[in-house]
Amino acid sequence: MIEIKNVKKSFGDIEAVKELSAEIREGQVYGLVGTNGAGKSTLLRMISGVYAPDAGDILIDGESVFENPHAKEKICFIADTGYFFPNATPKSMGEYFKAVYPAFDEERYKKMLENAGLPAVRKIRTFSKGMKRQVSVLLGVCANTKYLLCDETFDGLDPVMRQAVKSVFAAEMLDRDFTPVIASHNMRELEDICDHVGLLHGGKILFSENLEDMKFHMQKVQCVIPDKEKEAELVKNLDVIRETHQGSLMTLLVRGTNVDVLETVAEKDPVFAEALPLTLEEIFISETSLAGYEVGRLFGEE
Numbered sequence: 001m002i003e004i005k006n007v008k009k010s011f012g013d014i015e016a017v018k019e020l021s022a023e024i025r026e027g028q029v030y031g032l033v034g035t036n037g038a039g040k041s042t043l044l045r046m047i048s049g050v051y052a053p054d055a056g057d058i059l060i061d062g063e064s065v066f067e068n069p070h071a072k073e074k075i076c077f078i079a080d081t082g083y084f085f086p087n088a089t090p091k092s093m094g095e096y097f098k099a100v101y102p103a104f105d106e107e108r109y110k111k112m113l114e115n116a117g118l119p120a121v122r123k124i125r126t127f128s129k130g131m132k133r134q135v136s137v138l139l140g141v142c143a144n145t146k147y148l149l150c151d152e153t154f155d156g157l158d159p160v161m162r163q164a165v166k167s168v169f170a171a172e173m174l175d176r177d178f179t180p181v182i183a184s185h186n187m188r189e190l191e192d193i194c195d196h197v198g199l200l201h202g203g204k205i206l207f208s209e210n211l212e213d214m215k216f217h218m219q220k221v222q223c224v225i226p227d228k229e230k231e232a233e234l235v236k237n238l239d240v241i242r243e244t245h246q247g248s249l250m251t252l253l254v255r256g257t258n259v260d261v262l263e264t265v266a267e268k269d270p271v272f273a274e275a276l277p278l279t280l281e282e283i284f285i286s287e288t289s290l291a292g293y294e295v296g297r298l299f300g301e302e
Contacts, residue, residue, distance in 0.1 A: 001025050002047060002147065002181075007056035009042055016042040018203035019056070024181060024196075026146075027173065031190040031211075032183040033284055034200030040183040041080060043200070044149045047181070048077035060147070076101065076143040080151040080183075082136040084124045090135050091120040094142075103144035112138045116161070129156040137165055141172065150182045154189045166193050187281040199284065215278050218286075219261045221252045223273040230268040237264055241286045253278075253286050 002024040009017040017039040024030045034040045045051045047058055049065040049072045057064050060071040084093060090113050098104045113120050116134055124132060133156045140148050154162045170193075172178040184190050190197065191211070198208040207214075218241075225231040231250065235243060239255040249272075254261055258275055265273045 001059075001061060002179075003059040003062075004043070004047070005057050005059070007043075007046060007053045007058060009039075009046060009051060009054050015203055017046070017053075020200075020203065020205050021056075022198055022205055022208045024179065026177065026179050028179065028195040029169065029173070029193050030179070030181045031194035031197045032181060032200065033185070033187065033190060033197060033280070034183075035202075038200035039203045040200055041151055044077060044151050044181070044183055048072070048075050048149055050077070073101070074146040075149060076140045076145040076147070077149040078136045078140045078151060078153065080155070082132050084132070084135075086125075088124050089121050090118055090124065090138075093124070093135065093139060094120075097139050097143055101143040101145065105142045105144055109138060109142040112142065116164075130158060130161070133157055134161060137168075141168055144176070146177050146179065148178070148180045150180060152184055153182050154184060154186055162189065169193065187279065187284060191280040197280065211280070214283060217255060217257065218278060218283060219252075219254050219256060219258055220276045220278045220282065221254065221261055221265060221273065222276060223250055223252075223265050223268075223270040224248050225250065225268050225270045227269065234265060234268045253282065 004020060004022045004024075007017055007020045008015070020039070020043065032040050032043070042051065046053055047060075047065065049068070052066045059065070060074055063071040065071045065075070085096070094104070094106060094109045097109075098106055110120065113135075116138065118127075118131060118134060118138075124135060127135070133153075137150075137153065140150070153165065157165065169178075169180050182190060182194065194211055196209065197211050197214065199206045223234075225234065226248075235252070238252065238261065240252055241255065242253040244251045262273065262275060
């Protein structure tokens, strides 16, 4: 388990992470989402032991990670901008990873390069962005570490390769002790693969919850209630996060279970009412709006 305990990190006058605490349990895919500049990349670098926290501590299976080789050997970090040595090839990077990670599976790496159509002896600097990302992901998977930290893993990958990476992660979790932590702006990709999601904003974590539980306790409902007094009563009776109107159609994002919310709506005699599927992106927008991060404020609107 990864334990993040009251961690702080500043760069000069910029507070990148502010008293952040969270737990990342084993055997689940943990998605890390956040607003621009929320501290996702900084947090991943602290978890991997690249940065030292200014305060607090990060434990990997009970051990503090910074300057601790035993804890670090359980982690592989794929940065958002992959670093390769000058004139490196996929083959030479594999040799480097073999020297750093004792469990690196060299034969599997060669096979996966071949299956992906990546030339092993061509210089990586001549690769496209997507090809470079593929090399990074294959190196990370074949390192065979317990934890794989991925910053914008799917950025630059084509749809086929994105699905292949998801399949590889799922297979790894079945075959061995493996926990991927994925930071991304692509909510749709995370929604497909993640079990647990942590939302960062302003250097703090707004929530860290199981994705299915989160959706179970938040509902998106559309309804038409002719009686305006009853419509107003409904809004008061529900824990409304966001309310929008399009003609007579009212759309509500509310906290509560599906059954309880629809029963409350039914009491107001709607001529139409239905619950709609809720996406991770809608949850992200609603939660960050409550924290003051919304379109109107960003662009100076009231």
